[in-house]
Every structure is written in structure tokens, then in C-alpha cells.
Amino acid sequence: MAAPESDNPLIKALPPETDYISYLTIVEHYLTEDNLPVLHKVLQDQTLTTNIGWDLVHLLAPLLPKSSECLQDIARLGNPREVILKVTESLRLIDYGLIDDPEDGLEKTESGASKQPLRTAATEGSSSEPTHAVEAFPALPLQVSQFIALLSMLSILHKRIRTKFPSRFLSTTLQAVLASFSNSITHREDMIVAIVQFVKSVQGIQRPALPSRKSSGTMQKALSSATSTNAADPEADTTSSASPEDSAIQTKLWQSFVTHVLEEYMLNIPASDDAPGLAWCSRIQERLHPARVIPHTTTITSRFADEEHLHIRFDAVAQLGMLAKDLRIEDSDVLAAATAAEDLPTTTSDEDDPPNSAADIPLSRIGSLLLYAGRQAASVLYQPEPSAGTDLISLFPTHFTILQNCLSPPASGTGTLGTEPYALIDACLTLGLLCLEYNHIGSPDSDEDFNQYLQLTALLSSNCPSPNLRGHAHYLTTTVLRSQPDAEVRLAFIRDTLEHCPFENLKVSAVGWMKGETLEAVFSEDENSAKTSIFATPKALESLSPFLFPSVEADLLTPPVSAAYMTFAAKLSFYLASMNFLYPLIVAPPMRQLLNIQQWWKSSGIMADFVQPLKKAAQRFGAALGANGELGEESSDEAIAELAVLDDVTARVEGAAAKLG
Incomplete structure (x- = not known):
């Protein structure tokens, strides 16, 4: 017979039987997966959770997914300022290098998840004979579950804080999330889903998420928001709300964060010669010039629709693109970032010194380029009548400036131009091809500028390892040369x-x-x-x-x-x-x-x-x-x-x- 719950050390030692520090030590000693339901009940005591909750985060994270309810309790009832510090610290400490390679023999998605083969399962109430096949996805690695669960906590914590300067907490949080995501290796699409839901939750964005591939039950559980009431901020500034200046800083922090996540994801898409990045160049050419498609061949457009690893890649970028729209990142903003002549400040400054104004917070230069290129590609690929946006740039001077700013600088030598990540080269060439298609040529300031532009695109056609991208770069170079x-x-x-x-x-x-x-x-x-x-x-x-x-x-x-x-x-x-x-x-x-x-x-x-x-x-x-x-x-x-x-x-x-x- 099981011992009564009252005999459980986590119950017997509850304050005032012990002080909070002693009780925390007892919890650490007796904390097991079997004791998690008891701890969940204990944590409903707001006073207790306020005093010890933040010190439990690092103890509960290794026990995910079974500890997710306890972590949610801490997010709802703990001191939000203290808990945020522990959550951001835990995010930075996740060691993605410990994720084991998916088992040999299993089909792998590009995100790194293994897809189990179809297997049969018996219908409830029937005999043990299998009756139908079901598709089983394995649980997410612990490190990815930790990332998702910690973001779910942050969604609650940031809405609880009441202070004159919420941007100070937000700046620290977003830097930690970005740093953790940058260190990840696999399952990045699952993590992007969590990032998008985190931003929407804190910002109150109601747009439904795009249809996505099936995810593991672990992930869905971790992303489910607690429906219980959240405790108030015990240190709330009741005399004043955030100033308009601080609100502007928060808005710019969110916008910068999304462009940096987009950059980090796209620049680390696994290299593929036949489908580089989002293959915008090839898909645009297939849409605008179907007669050039070789008959009876599989188009890249159909591959993105039918092949799972390409579809989830598209889905991840699409969700970030829609989020950028919800955050009101304008084309003029991303163009200014992509073409800025001066060196942009970094986003890895000391977190103890948060930004003083929205102007101090840069959008990612590369992320802005990728976002703008994606929007222009979408105006061709997904409109009934293909047409580039009314604000499409011209080859001269804007596209020329983008090539100079976003590709390898001349100081690094011509041998490095063309070795950039495929997604970046594809985005640069996409804009050039669209400028040609819609006759947005412009006029170079001098013959020297014209020659330098051609040198850049010609080097791409020579150096890039992808034959797909080399072909597009050669076409761009030849066509621009003929336009002179x-x-x-x-x-x-x-x-x-x-x-x-x-x-x-x-x-x-x-x-x-x-x-x-x-x-x-x-x-x-x-x-x-x-x-x-x-x-x-x-x-x-x-x-x-x-x-x-x-x-x-x-x-x-x-x-x-x-x-x-x-x-x-x-x-x-x-x-x-x-x-x-x-x-x-x-x-x-x-x-x-x-x-x-x-x-x-x-x-x-x-x-x-x-x-x-x-x-x-x-x-x-x-x-x-x-x-x-x-x-x-x-x-x-x-x-x-x-x-x-x-x-x-x-x-x-x-x-x-x-x-x-």
C-alpha cells in the first residue's frame, strides 16, 4: 500500500515546519519525477512559490516534460522579476551539443527530428490485433523541450511585470532567447514555432498560426498556456505605467529580435545545391517563365509543396515573415537597414546597460535583406497576377549597395565572394532578377559603378559552389551587361x-x-x-x-x-x-x-x-x-x-x- 501523501517529505517539511531555505534544500534532495505531482500541489501556495520558485527553475528543467506544470506554476505565482533572471540564465546554459544523433535507420527531417516509420496500433476495446497504421513522431530532445518550456514561462512572466521600464527586462530576455537559439543545432523549426507563439502571447497578437507540420505531443503540451490566474507583481510600480519612450524601445526590441532570428535561421539552413535557401530565384523563374521548365521534370516549386523537409523550411520562414508584418516592420525600415552605409551597432552589448532609445536598437542587416527579398518574392509567387511590389528597388543604385553591404567585403579578397550561405546569395540574386523582370534598372553613377556591379555578380557566378545559384548569377550578369x-x-x-x-x-x-x-x-x-x-x-x-x-x-x-x-x-x-x-x-x-x-x-x-x-x-x-x-x-x-x-x-x-x- 502506498504511503499517504501527508507522509511525503515535501508535505511534512512545509513552512512553518521549516524555513524557506531549509525547505528548498529538502525539495532539491527529494525531487524526483514521482514527486512532481506533489510539488505541483505545494506550489499552488503563492507565498511559498514567491519565496522559492525562482530557485526551482534549474532543478525542474532537467525533468521536462513531466515538470512542465510545476514550471508553469512558478511562472504564474513566483516573483516575476526573480524568475525571469533564472529563466534567461537557464536558456543560456542549455547545451545543445548533448543532443544525440537520431537513431540510424530512421528517416530524418531537415530540422533534425527523426520520423518513425508507420506502425500499427490496436483500436481501443478491441483485441490486440493491429487494425490501422499510425504515424509516430518521437519526443523532442530534452534541450529543445527546455527551450520551449522556458519560452512558455516567459510568455507569462512578461505580462505580469508592472514597471516604468519593462524594456529593461525585455532586452535581457530577447538577448538570451536569441543566444540560445543561435547555439541550437537541430529541431530549429520546432523552436521557431515556440518563438512565434512567445512573441504573439506577450504582444497580444491574435492572428492564428499558419498550418504547420505535425509536432510531437511533448511540444504541444509545453506550449499550452496555463489557464489559472496569474499572481500580481509583488514589486509593481503602481504610480506609473511605461512611458511612450519605453514603449517605443519595446517595439523596436521586438522588431530587431525577429530580424535577427530570421537571419540566424536562414543562414544556417543546410546547404542544398538544387534547392538553396528558399530557392526564390528558381521558383520565381518557374512562375514567370513556365516555358523554360524542362518537360516531365519535377519543379522546385512542386518540391517545396511535396517534400517535408522543404515544406517545414518554408513554413518556418513564412511564420517569421507574418510575425514581422504583425510587428509592423515596414519595407522602408528593412531597406534602410540593408543599405545603411555605416557600421551597425551589435546586439550583444552588456545586458546591464540596456538601450536608452529606440534609435539605439538596430534591425539585423542580413535579416532585413532576407525579409525584404521574401516579401518581394511572395508578391510574385503567391499573387493571382504576379507583380513585384510598388516599392521594388532598382539595380542602380540600391541593389548595387545591397550587394556591397551584405556580401563578403572586398577587404576579405575576391575568393570569398560567393562562399556566403546559399540563402543569402539566393536573396541577393532574387532582388536582381526581379529588377530585370520589371525593368527597375536605374542608372549607375559612373561606368566604374557599372563595372563593379558586374564584377560582384560575375564573381558569384564563378565562386558559388551551388550550380543552381551560379546559373542565376550568370544570367543576371549577362543580362545586365547587355543592358548597357x-x-x-x-x-x-x-x-x-x-x-x-x-x-x-x-x-x-x-x-x-x-x-x-x-x-x-x-x-x-x-x-x-x-x-x-x-x-x-x-x-x-x-x-x-x-x-x-x-x-x-x-x-x-x-x-x-x-x-x-x-x-x-x-x-x-x-x-x-x-x-x-x-x-x-x-x-x-x-x-x-x-x-x-x-x-x-x-x-x-x-x-x-x-x-x-x-x-x-x-x-x-x-x-x-x-x-x-x-x-x-x-x-x-x-x-x-x-x-x-x-x-x-x-x-x-x-x-x-x-x-x-
Whole structure:
């Protein structure tokens, strides 16, 4: 027979039998999961909970989810000022590194949660034979449950405090929540749901939450608000309410907090080459240009609707976006933050020194950019008639400024541009593509600004690891280059890229730009345009020849074969692009006539310096890649095929050149 509840040490030692400090020690000694119902009853005594509640937070957090009722009691009845300090401290102490990896063999969602396979369960009152399948989601890790439960407590505590300066408590709380969220690794979408509900609860926002994926019962229980009456603030300032200045500080704190959470979440979305970030670029292109979608392929738009890990990613960002709207974060506010020239103050200042005014509280620069890009993308993706917002920026100067401010700075070197998180690059490119779609080009202040803009987007097309984003960056670069009406400026940019760019794949793009410009100028139906364009004259080709068709003997024929082959392999795509441009120059009669190809060919030395050394190099490497050659270890079907392609194109160029006479 179980011992009567009156014999429980937590009952027997209740004050006045012991003082509060002694009773707290007894609770700590006897606190177990089995004793939680008894403690829950004990904590209904407001005087007791006011005196000891704040010291119980760190004891009860490890016992979640079973201790959630006790934590709610402390939030309702404890001294709110003291309890808030303990809750924020506990948030910072959560060690997410202790979360075990989901069990092997289980399907994982992107948030890190494991999804149990379908299993059968018996209907109540029936035999033990299974009758239907149910989908079971495992309980959340303890650390995530702690985060959610502590935010639920904060939702109660902040509404209880009555003071002249509530922003001082709010500043400390939001910094702790953001720091804890930043340290998390998995289940971030579950945590965002808790964050959104926390903000709505404290702010009194009534908008219903967006439909979300199924969550564990643990989470739902932790998020349920207590319906019991909350105690008053025992230290309340009854003489005065918060001033308008402090209210403005609170509003700005909430707004800044949401932009920082958005930044933290999106910049840490797992990298995916085919669905980077929210894939706004690809989904916008699919919406506006359905004819470009390859038939019978799965679109990225449908994947975001059908694949769970992409759907919950979208859902998390959508909830933060709606919350930003509820907090009245205007487009003008986020644009000002994203384009601010000065360094913004950090949000990690000493918590003992809270902000003195709303102006001291910055929105996140990157979070603001992501929010603005998301809003503009939504105006295209989710409206019956796609149309960018009326306040859509222009390429010049605003998008140019955003690229300069939000991507890797020049001081860090060109090699780092394009290595930013995919979601950030996708957002930057999205705005650029929308500017092109709706003809928001603007006018650069100078040719230098135009060239710098192209350099930024071209480097993205070269450096970014994601082929999806590289393609969008290349399209943006090429289209913006073509938008420049001055052919001299376009030629100068192409030359600068060929002459100075250290990235071979970007030089390949430059060859393509030159080829496109030349073909369009020579074969233009507008005779006046053909006559006036520098690309329809020998001047453009002559000025770029040393960079389009450089002398390669010193690189490919003089060094040892292994070193020469490394150079050859790195530059092969450029060599092939240049040869494929050279061939139509020689064989197309309009080009031969307008560009004076015969004279150019005789004086340029391209055959001796470029074509023949490439042919000899291919023969040299072909022999070295043989079974007994120096490059035998490098031999592969791909390597042999690449040499065959080069042999073919050099043979065609030699044959066409022989006919020039």
C-alpha cells in the first residue's frame, strides 16, 4: 500500500515546519519525477512559490516534460522579476551539443527530428490485433523541450511585470532567447514555432498560426498556456505605467529580435545545391517563365509543396515573415537597414546597460535583406497576377549597395565572394532578377559603378559552389551587361575580365559575352546598329586577341609534362571556348568581311601561338596518359574524351584557316 501523501517529505517539511531555505534544500534532495505531482500541489501556495520558485527553475528543467506544470506554476505565482533572471540564465546554459544523433535507420527531417516509420496500433476495446497504421513522431530532445518550456514561462512572466521600464527586462530576455537559439543545432523549426507563439502571447497578437507540420505531443503540451490566474507583481510600480519612450524601445526590441532570428535561421539552413535557401530565384523563374521548365521534370516549386523537409523550411520562414508584418516592420525600415552605409551597432552589448532609445536598437542587416527579398518574392509567387511590389528597388543604385553591404567585403579578397550561405546569395540574386523582370534598372553613377556591379555578380557566378545559384548569377550578369547601351563600356568590361580575372570559368563566360556581342553586331538586321557597334569592326577583336587566343607554348610545351598537364586541365574549358569562337570567325562570310578576318589572321600569329601549340599539347598529353606514360595515374575515360574534343576542334580550325588563302 502506498504511503499517504501527508507522509511525503515535501508535505511534512512545509513552512512553518521549516524555513524557506531549509525547505528548498529538502525539495532539491527529494525531487524526483514521482514527486512532481506533489510539488505541483505545494506550489499552488503563492507565498511559498514567491519565496522559492525562482530557485526551482534549474532543478525542474532537467525533468521536462513531466515538470512542465510545476514550471508553469512558478511562472504564474513566483516573483516575476526573480524568475525571469533564472529563466534567461537557464536558456543560456542549455547545451545543445548533448543532443544525440537520431537513431540510424530512421528517416530524418531537415530540422533534425527523426520520423518513425508507420506502425500499427490496436483500436481501443478491441483485441490486440493491429487494425490501422499510425504515424509516430518521437519526443523532442530534452534541450529543445527546455527551450520551449522556458519560452512558455516567459510568455507569462512578461505580462505580469508592472514597471516604468519593462524594456529593461525585455532586452535581457530577447538577448538570451536569441543566444540560445543561435547555439541550437537541430529541431530549429520546432523552436521557431515556440518563438512565434512567445512573441504573439506577450504582444497580444491574435492572428492564428499558419498550418504547420505535425509536432510531437511533448511540444504541444509545453506550449499550452496555463489557464489559472496569474499572481500580481509583488514589486509593481503602481504610480506609473511605461512611458511612450519605453514603449517605443519595446517595439523596436521586438522588431530587431525577429530580424535577427530570421537571419540566424536562414543562414544556417543546410546547404542544398538544387534547392538553396528558399530557392526564390528558381521558383520565381518557374512562375514567370513556365516555358523554360524542362518537360516531365519535377519543379522546385512542386518540391517545396511535396517534400517535408522543404515544406517545414518554408513554413518556418513564412511564420517569421507574418510575425514581422504583425510587428509592423515596414519595407522602408528593412531597406534602410540593408543599405545603411555605416557600421551597425551589435546586439550583444552588456545586458546591464540596456538601450536608452529606440534609435539605439538596430534591425539585423542580413535579416532585413532576407525579409525584404521574401516579401518581394511572395508578391510574385503567391499573387493571382504576379507583380513585384510598388516599392521594388532598382539595380542602380540600391541593389548595387545591397550587394556591397551584405556580401563578403572586398577587404576579405575576391575568393570569398560567393562562399556566403546559399540563402543569402539566393536573396541577393532574387532582388536582381526581379529588377530585370520589371525593368527597375536605374542608372549607375559612373561606368566604374557599372563595372563593379558586374564584377560582384560575375564573381558569384564563378565562386558559388551551388550550380543552381551560379546559373542565376550568370544570367543576371549577362543580362545586365547587355543592358548597357554603350558598347565601349561593355567591351571594356569583357577585356578587364579576360585580362585580370583569376578564375578560368569566369573567363569562359567572358569569351561567351564576346562571341554573343560579335554575332549580334555582325548579323543584326539593323544596319545602322551594325555600322556603329564597335563589335562589328576589327577594333574589338584586335584589342581582345591577346587575351582570347594567348600564346600557350610556354605553359603547355616547355614545363615538365605533369606540371603542364595541371595547367592544361585547369584552363581546358577556356581553350575550348576560345576555339569554338575562333571557328565561326573564320568560316562565316559576313564576319570575314566586316571584321577583316583575312588580314587579322595573317598578322595576329594565332595559328603559331595558340592553335598549333594546343594541338601539340594534346598529342603530348595523349601519349603521357597511356599505360606506360608519365600521366598514367591521371588517365581516365573523361581525360581521353577531353583530348579528343580538343583534337577535333583544332582540326576544324586548321581546315577552315587553310581556305583563307
